[in-house]
Amino acid sequence: MKVYFAPMEGFTDAVYRRVHHQMFGGAEKYFIPFISPTQYDCLTPREKAAVLPKYNKNVPAVPQVLSNRSDTFLWAARTLCDLGYAEVNLNVGCPSGTVTAKYKGAGMLRDLDTLRVFLDEVFTHASLPVSIKTRIGFADPEEWAQILAIYRQYPIYELTVHPRTRAQYYKGKIWDDAFVQAQAALTIPLVYNGDVFSPQDAANVLKTHPDVTLMLGRGLLTNPALARQLHGGQCLSVNEVSQFHDALYEEYLAQYPKNIAVWRMCDAMKYLSLAFEEPHKCVKAMRKARSEAEYLNAVRCLFSEHPLRDAPYFSPAL
Ligand SMILES: Cc1cc2nc3c(=O)[nH]c(=O)nc-3n(C[C@H](O)[C@H](O)[C@H](O)COP(=O)(O)O)c2cc1C
Structure with a gap:
């Protein structure tokens, strides 16, 4: 396949x-x-x-x-x-x-x-x-x-x-x-x-x-x-999502000013966050963040306090 x-x-x-x-x-x-x-x-x-x-x-x-x-x-x-x-x-x-x-x-x-x-x-x-x-x-x-x-x-x-x-x-x-x-x-x-x-x-x-x-x-x-x-490989882990987030952010920072990099990450998180239970408050906090620290706090809160949902993570109803 x-x-x-x-x-x-x-x-x-x-x-x-x-x-x-x-x-x-x-x-x-x-x-x-x-x-x-x-x-x-x-x-x-x-x-x-x-x-x-x-x-x-x-x-x-x-x-x-x-x-x-x-x-x-x-x-x-x-x-x-x-x-x-x-x-x-x-x-x-x-x-x-x-x-x-x-x-x-x-x-x-x-x-x-x-x-x-x-x-x-x-x-x-x-x-x-x-x-x-x-x-x-x-x-x-x-x-x-x-x-x-x-x-x-x-x-x-x-x-x-x-x-x-x-x-x-x-x-x-x-x-x-x-x-x-x-x-x-x-x-x-x-x-x-x-x-x-x-x-x-x-x-x-x-x-x-x-x-x-x-x-x-x-x-x-x-x-x-x-x-x-x-293809028979491992399923997603929170640790991996966190590493993916950090690798993406680092690459965006290398390419864009900090505010644009954060903005790009908020877009990526729109879908990525749906893998977690009850992500909406954290996502709102990411979008409203007025500094990098505020944005990263909201991301860390999602990764540390919200478990991954049961698959499938996405549904058109979300
Ligand atoms: C935000 C968004 C952007 C998309 N951009 C493109 C695009 O540039 N070219 C394209 O052919 N389809 C685009 N699509 C359609 C997707 O490639 C895909 O056909 C659609 O999401 C259905 O597949 P899925 O159910 O696996 O998501 C886009 C869809 C969404 C939701």
């Missing part, structure tokens, strides 16, 4: 990916949160911080591009190929209103004729293998059959399916039948993404869909040992 770390904008930045890979491992690929290049054909400083190889040393990172313009996508693919990447991922899943309003991300599923033209151009000219991360429809899972009919025409390197529509965002029913449909319709490698928060969840998916690769997002942010566990 292969496990991938999902792209999580605002969370799995280059620092997070490096530290996670060093400390926990278990993920064969780390998808970089999307870059969204413009027609000006240059990478912004933020995009460089995400994709330049020097920030992803020793991490099996895969860049992701959000674009509905084939010329822009192809420019990005060429640039990423020149940087040494062996795969580029197309985002057809982002549900954000500002993104889909521009027919990008899951918004590409609103107009399938345009999607087909885009993919024709991309797969004719791409300078490296193109994988896709997709939802199963914009408003209705019934759209999936037509979307699959398009995907089956292209040599997609790997297709990650989040079996929800854009309208569902990250909640509600996972349309498992849609994944079965994809397995029947396509011969390309498939990756299952959605609501795998524990070894039991993973076993359930693999029972219904043997041999698929699993992509983990929120479950892995909350339990950074989950990918390792799925």
Whole structure:
């Protein structure tokens, strides 16, 4: 079984990916949160911080591009190929209103004729293998059959399916039948993404869909040992969370002023804290901290006074 770390904008930045890979491992690929290049054909400083190889040393990172313009996508693919990447991922899943309003991300599923033209151009000219991360429809899972009919025409390197529509965002029913449909319709490698928060969840998916690769997002942010566990490794300990916290913080401090480093850590703790019983007071204290000492006190309080919850640590209800 292969496990991938999902792209999580605002969370799995280059620092997070490096530290996670060093400390926990278990993920064969780390998808970089999307870059969204413009027609000006240059990478912004933020995009460089995400994709330049020097920030992803020793991490099996895969860049992701959000674009509905084939010329822009192809420019990005060429640039990423020149940087040494062996795969580029197309985002057809982002549900954000500002993104889909521009027919990008899951918004590409609103107009399938345009999607087909885009993919024709991309797969004719791409300078490296193109994988896709997709939802199963914009408003209705019934759209999936037509979307699959398009995907089956292209040599997609790997297709990650989040079996929800854009309208569902990250909640509600996972349309498992849609994944079965994809397995029947396509011969390309498939990756299952959605609501795998524990070894039991993973076993359930693999029972219904043997041999698929699993992509983990929120479950892995909350339990950074989950990918390792799925490969038979140890489960998470409080001591390990504490070491992970400190290693992340040290790296952020090396890169940012102290207040920004603390702010980045508060983001990381948003998910990590959910592994603990009753974390909310401590998390509030972290967010309200006006000094490094106050922030670290709140973190130490969480680690020393709150036990880890019973797995699964994450649930969409939290
Ligand atoms: C905060 C957040 C940021 C995300 N950023 C991205 C992104 O940059 N690219 C992408 O394809 N998906 C992104 N996603 C979707 C995740 O990669 C994943 O598909 C989703 O969380 C479902 O998987 P999970 O149930 O394992 O969390 C994001 C999701 C969340 C909650």
